[in-house]
Amino acid sequence: MSINNLEKVIEPYLKGSEKQFISYETKNLLPAGENYGSTMLSLDINVQNKNGQQETIHCVAKTLPPKKMQEFFNTKVTFKKEVAFYTSIVPMLEEFGNERNVKDLMHFTAKCIGARISSDPNSQDVNEDAVIILENLKHQGFSVGNRFVGFNLETTKLILKHMAKMHGTFIAFKLAKPVEFQEKIGCYLDKALDFVAPDDMLDNLVKHVQRHASRNLNCIPLLSKIDENTRKMKGYFVYSKYREPFGTIVHNDLWTNNMLIKYLNDEPIDVVFVDFQVLRYGSPARDVLFFLYSSVQLDVLKTELDELIEFYHSELVNTIKLLKCDISLFSYEAYLEEMKIAAEDTEFCHQMFMLTPLYTIEGGAIDLSEWEPTNIAPENEEILDARYYDRLHFIILDFAKRKWI
Template identity: 35%
Template sequence: MSETITIKNFSSLLSLPPLKKLKEYKIARLTAPGENYGSLMLSVDVTLDTSGGNENIHLVAKMVPPNVAIQEIFNTSVTFRNEIEFYRKIVPTLENFQLQFGSEVVDFYPKYFGSRLNLTGSEHVDSDAILLLENLKIANYVGVDRSAGLDMPITRLILRNLAALHAVPIGLKLHKPEVFNTEVRPYLSPWLPKKEMHDKYRAAIVEMVAQIPEISHLEKRILEGFDRELLPEIPREPFATIAHNDCWVSNSLVKFDKQEAVDCKLVDYQVCGYGSPARDVLFFLFSSVKIEVLERWFEDLLKWYYENFISLLKGVKCDVQKFGFEEFEKELDFEARNSQFGHVAFMLFVVFTDKSKVKDISEFSVDNIIAGAGSEEHKRKFAFVVKEFAKRNWI
């Protein structure tokens, strides 16, 4: 299939200095079926002709999914533009803000190389829209097996990056609200699952609960909690910030040194919204981390995230009195009750679906995911999540 893939007017996407010229480029599929759902991902290996000889650049091209159903699920006409602006505007704005305080600039995203919405120059997102980013795999960042779950060291790395994603925009909002409102806020859109998709997963959950005796008595609470994912997102100050809204194991790439996780990057910012940091923390932990890690270290991981969050706020000279740990716990409680149980329950179908049964993105459907899920590991993780949320009175 890779030989049929083309990118129209590719040379116009790259902004090159006068002494560098595009010599050639090669395109291939980056991800296999079942690894990515919200967009078409390509690898682009570029060779530049320079005064000193050839120079190679390795890129990822993110494109609109060739599937109308997926475009509707992800509201691609809005979210694709928002992700472009995340890299084009939001990242430089946050970096410049940190530099003003002599603070270490956070670096948890791939480098941006160019983008477009279409070939006509309008504001409409169409099939020629594209986002060019650094190919992190060339720098030895790799994905982790999503069904295995994350261990403690990787979890801490990702929580540290989430703390940066949340804290730095809050600092900008507090110090320079006019900049935040013009360079950040316009590209944070609310996103809710489609009712039809929600109903399909709901029916699958009813079927799953019936197969797990230890949680069958909680069916009513489970379904009520799942249905609350359809409630509109409610930003609450002062914690409201950039919420990734899709931070799970497959949206992180990890770098290892002698089998030790030393760094990670977060990707896929297409559904970023303006909301509570607690949304991301809860969703990430319960969707992506090993049960054994959560059983032993859940409270410690919350405190680890919070300590990094506060440290970053202090790094940009913010008054942190309004951001006490008790207030953060209230955020966790609110989001766990009102948004994240349904979010996690839905994502577990994706985490545990049999990738060998998932069709190509052009043929993808929600039914594929549901049909490929339901393994014993899926049931075990779902039962764990249900019992944890019930124990804390979140459902």
């Protein structure tokens, strides 16, 4: 769990503060199963100012996953992309906000302390010394939600507001500066994972989903549709459909563990998104659908889902308008069509693929070094939280009701 030449990574951050690196300590941040795409470390950096006073900077270090996971996550592409997000794209968007008199535009991201793709500053290739160092938001009062329970209505609306700000900011930048967007941002968004799901993996996944769907009699007539739409996961990581003008940055993995919430007197007051390694260009509806169906309390979804979809759209339009761009093409009707396309094309299979790891109980997940794609359908079903089944049945039946499958 060492980080080679850590002082070089954080040197630009310390330079302006006249602080000197002294030492650091690390430990694993997350138990097995809470993150598969990287190794996450809690990092405490000890520094000293010019008067000899010492302090600790609390950080999180993101490093490469074990070698066998690097191919699945296309780490040579995705890690470089995330480094570029924090070191190039975020500052560029902040400057865009300043130009439009909108301060703190990228507030939904964590502050980057330092990052590199290689120990060789002249290299363009990701190696084992790649690291991203972010502020540890838990020391500022942020926390991760309970993935088995999901978010309540108030927290959900705050998350959607920040999500709309993220999507809307990139749309506005694209509209205002199309050439710069393509040359300086779009170049990072054409690739993410390059993984084509093997047939044996999909066979296992379909059988797993159908078996548990059959526990609800209303799902039984939908078994063939479950098969057909779950198998769309084969090409999920390679392409996606979207329509202009809605094309924007898509996080692609916005669920409970990839967002931190700050509360004051039990009221949510702030949200930060993390883990941007699989971001790409696509439909914002992908993030909205995946978040809502994977991470919001079922009671909220059953009564407020349509209102939440409308709320997100309103916030998206408000962000584009705030950044002084034309909103005439972003009607609610056009956005509903965007939702339908995303649901049919990617987000049903995405839910079916991710629901099992999302509902694997703590201690039940396979360690990163032992994980295989076929493990997406566990043989030991005792590792699944009981709430998995209600979530699964609701998603299947609601997608069918909306004619998305």
